[in-house]
Structures are given as C-alpha cells and as structure tokens.
Amino acid sequence: MAPTTPPLPTPPAGPGLVAIQPLKRRHCEECRGGPLALLVVEDGGPRCLDCADLGHLVFLPRGDTALTRRAREGSGLAAVVVRLNRRRSRYERQGVLVEEAALARAEERCLADAEARARRRARDAVRRAAEDVRFTGAFADEIRRLFPGCPEGRALAIAAHASVRGSGRVGRSAAGRALSAGAVTAAVVAAVRHTDTPYDRLLMSGVPRGEARRRIAAAVEATLALWRAAAPPGRASA
Numbered sequence: 001m002a003p004t005t006p007p008l009p010t011p012p013a014g015p016g017l018v019a020i021q022p023l024k025r026r027h028c029e030e031c032r033g034g035p036l037a038l039l040v041v042e043d044g045g046p047r048c049l050d051c052a053d054l055g056h057l058v059f060l061p062r063g064d065t066a067l068t069r070r071a072r073e074g075s076g077l078a079a080v081v082v083r084l085n086r087r088r089s090r091y092e093r094q095g096v097l098v099e100e101a102a103l104a105r106a107e108e109r110c111l112a113d114a115e116a117r118a119r120r121r122a123r124d125a126v127r128r129a130a131e132d133v134r135f136t137g138a139f140a141d142e143i144r145r146l147f148p149g150c151p152e153g154r155a156l157a158i159a160a161h162a163s164v165r166g167s168g169r170v171g172r173s174a175a176g177r178a179l180s181a182g183a184v185t186a187a188v189v190a191a192v193r194h195t196d197t198p199y200d201r202l203l204m205s206g207v208p209r210g211e212a213r214r215r216i217a218a219a220v221e222a223t224l225a226l227w228r229a230a231a232p233p234g235r236a237s238a
Helices: 065-074 100-146 152-162 181-195 199-204 209-229
Strands: 017-020 040-042 045-047 057-061 079-085 090-099
Touching: 017 040, 017 090, 057 065, 057 100, 065 090, 065 100, 090 100, 100 152, 100 181, 152 181, 181 199, 181 209, 199 209
Parallel strands: 017 079
Antiparallel strands: 040 045, 057 090, 079 090
C-alpha cells in the first residue's frame, strides 16, 4: 500500500480566517498544486491560497505591532497565519495575510510616524542639551560660592564632570540637582582627591581604598581650606 499523508492538525478556532504554515509537505486537494508554503483547511483538507481565494494577499511576518494593526485595519480581507509548535502542542501566530495596498498604506503611515518620532527626539535632545548647560553653569556657580578660591577653570570642569546626564555621579543625584551644599562639596572633594593627590596611584599599587583615603586626607583638606579662603587673583569683587 502507498503511504498515506497524515491528517492535518485541527487549526485554531476563533473569529476570522486562518492560514497554516505546514510542517509536512502538503498539496492542494483541489488543484493538486504544491508543496504548499501556506494552506487553508476546508472540509478537513488542505487548499492552496489561490483555491481558497486568498492568493492575492501578501504575508506580513509578526514583529511590528503597529504595522500589523494598521495593515489589518485597512485590509478588506485578511487572515492570521499560524504554525504548529510540536513541543508545546499548540499553534503559534507567525503573521498575517493582508491586501498589498493596505500593507503599503500602513507602511507609509508607520514611516511618517517614525519621521515624526525622529524629529521629536531631535527637539528633545536640543532641549536636554540646553538644560544641561544651564544646570552645569548653576553647579559651577555654587562651587564658586562655597569655594571662592577655586580656580575658574577647575570650577567649570568639576561641574561638567559631576553633572553628566545618566552618569550616576553626585551632580545627578536628587541632592545634586537641588544644588545642596553637601552634594556640591562631595563633587569638589572627589575632584581634588583624584586630580590633586596621589590617590589613584595608591589604588593602582594595591593600597586599600580606606587606607588610600586616609593617606591623602590632609592634602585634600588643605586644598579645600585654600579654596574656601578667598577668591584667586582676577576673581576679586569689584
């Protein structure tokens, strides 16, 4: 006896048309064409899309939710495409069949949205950059108020480093954004520690962090005391 083709698994029930991506080689029972990449089950047997009057539709794979929704909304005729997952014993959605014109219109709408989002991101980037400049300036002003002897260039450099957006540094903490004296001082202390003392070299040589901080504490405090004392030459009040 010739081997028989195993019966098709029952397609998922629900509203609307369903097309199947078969796991086995199937041929259309009406026109005998095949093997079929997609089929529709009618009267328990496979039909090709042409024989099922769906041959004019195009396949849109899953993945882009907005594109799929718009294409289905704009398509007078549509079908869900599924494939059997043997391991899970269930059909899983692979995409949809929609009218080509509906897909083209949906793509145009999504492209327009993408362009609008790009323009909005550009505007937001400009706005954030301006906000960052203002915040860095305010942070530098607060450094100069607390440490009038801090050189102008150092105050700006410390503020710029501490206030980088998304850095997690003290300038971006809640206290830093509020320009609290503690946060501003912490930023200055960190800058002095790393720039004006051998702290980094001590760490690289294997000295534990606590011990390294103890060794350079006096140098840090001396610099802070100097900067707290008075404005440097050229920054004196008029």
